[in-house]
Amino acid sequence: MVTKKYLAVGLIIVAVVAAFLFFFVDWEARAVKKHLQSLAKEMVWSPGESQITAVTRVKSVQDKIAEICQVNIPGYKISQTVSKNDVPTYLTMAKNYYKDFSVKFEDLKVESVQLPQAQAVTTAHVKATGIDGVRNDEVLVIEFNLQKVDQKWQITAAREVEVLEK
Amino acid sequence: MSDNLIKKFFFPEITGRYVLRVVCVAAAALIIFKYVFIPFRIQGESMAPTYVTGSFNFCFTLRYLFTGPKPPDVVTIRMAGQKIMLLKRVVATEGQTVEFREGDLFVNGNKVFEPYVSGKSDWTLPPVTVKPGHVYVVGDNRSVPAERHAFGQTPVHRIAGAPLW
Numbered sequence: 001m002v003t004k005k006y007l008a009v010g011l012i013i014v015a016v017v018a019a020f021l022f023f024f025v026d027w028e029a030r031a032v033k034k035h036l037q038s039l040a041k042e043m044v045w046s047p048g049e050s051q052i053t054a055v056t057r058v059k060s061v062q063d064k065i066a067e068i069c070q071v072n073i074p075g076y077k078i079s080q081t082v083s084k085n086d087v088p089t090y091l092t093m094a095k096n097y098y099k100d101f102s103v104k105f106e107d108l109k110v111e112s113v114q115l116p117q118a119q120a121v122t123t124a125h126v127k128a129t130g131i132d133g134v135r136n137d138e139v140l141v142i143e144f145n146l147q148k149v150d151q152k153w154q155i156t157a158a159r160e161v162e163v164l165e166k
Numbered sequence: 167m168s169d170n171l172i173k174k175f176f177f178p179e180i181t182g183r184y185v186l187r188v189v190c191v192a193a194a195a196l197i198i199f200k201y202v203f204i205p206f207r208i209q210g211e212s213m214a215p216t217y218v219t220g221s222f223n224f225c226f227t228l229r230y231l232f233t234g235p236k237p238p239d240v241v242t243i244r245m246a247g248q249k250i251m252l253l254k255r256v257v258a259t260e261g262q263t264v265e266f267r268e269g270d271l272f273v274n275g276n277k278v279f280e281p282y283v284s285g286k287s288d289w290t291l292p293p294v295t296v297k298p299g300h301v302y303v304v305g306d307n308r309s310v311p312a313e314r315h316a317f318g319q320t321p322v323h324r325i326a327g328a329p330l331w
Contacts, residue, residue, distance in 0.1 A: 106247065106249040106250050107246040107247025107248070107249045107250070108246070109246060121246045122246050123245040123246040123247065123249065123250045125250060137210075139245060139250055139252075141245045141246045163245060163252065163324065164252070164316055164317060164318035164319070164320050165300075165318045165319050165320070166294075166317065
């Protein structure tokens with residue numbers, strides 16, 4: 001009798017948790033966050049990195065962006081449309097400019113999800129060392145536009161939000 | 167007797183009242199240090215020598231609850247959130263004109279005395295009028311070229327608070 005009572009209470013708790021997860025957790029927003037965090041994890045390189053790792057990372061970055069992606073980051077003097085096929089070229093150019101590079105997305109917030117589109121904003125903390133050995137760390141606010149294609153989120157635009165207007 | 171007191175202090179009896187007290191203290195600490203006094207560590211030299219890299223401070227978020235920021239307040243500026251913020255000094259408010267001539271700051275055409283700025287800078291920048299609802303902020307360390315220094319006007323709503331000291 002007592003066991004049945006505990007079982008019933010356990011089932012009710014599980015049902016409440018499941019209902020909470022189903023109704024109150026925005027799974028699409030979580031997927032968008034995960035997608036952008038994984039992009040940040042791939043935008044990393046250092047001098048000792050193997051060729052295979054580098055190629056894998058480039059491929060992974062390519063998979064995360066749409067066929068055409070509008071990039072507008074004045075902080076790095078970038079304002080252009082980037083096609084998926086051009087990603088390796090641009091990353092190679094960046095590697096020729098910075099010997100080590102990493103980016104971390106802090107305060108990542110999904111501002112809106114209206115399927116198949118989503119918008120997110122984050123503070124990108126870039127740590128980089130130039131080929132000449134000079135540290136060039138930057139902190140930028142970046143707004144991403146994403147689109148869901150074939151059940152996968154892809155970045156269609158990345159735009160720097162101006163915090164201080166000169 | 168005193169041994170007993172010490173023992174009681176470090177190893178108290180876990181009662182409902184004790185747990186409630188711990189929960190209340192933890193909740194108060196969470197609210198205070200997440201929303202009122204946000205701890206932060208300074209990284210970068212843009213506010214040197216007033217604030218140097220590696221030093222620790224708190225962002226007091228209620229500082230501008232009743233008044234707006236005004237020169238020469240030091241403020242923290244929110245980026246996408248509050249994990250990373252900029253620390254800058256307000257030099258002008260809305261409607262004022264800001265100009266740099268050979269390192270000297272001019273607001274509305276009048277030279278501003280800035281004892282907090284150390285070292286001579288060579289910044290020369292054309293006059294800019296601060297937009298409504300904005301303030302003009304700049305770091306104290308102007309020994310770096312203007313192109314490499316983050317400064318300019320920012321909306322007042324981006325100001326999260328002010329450093330506690």
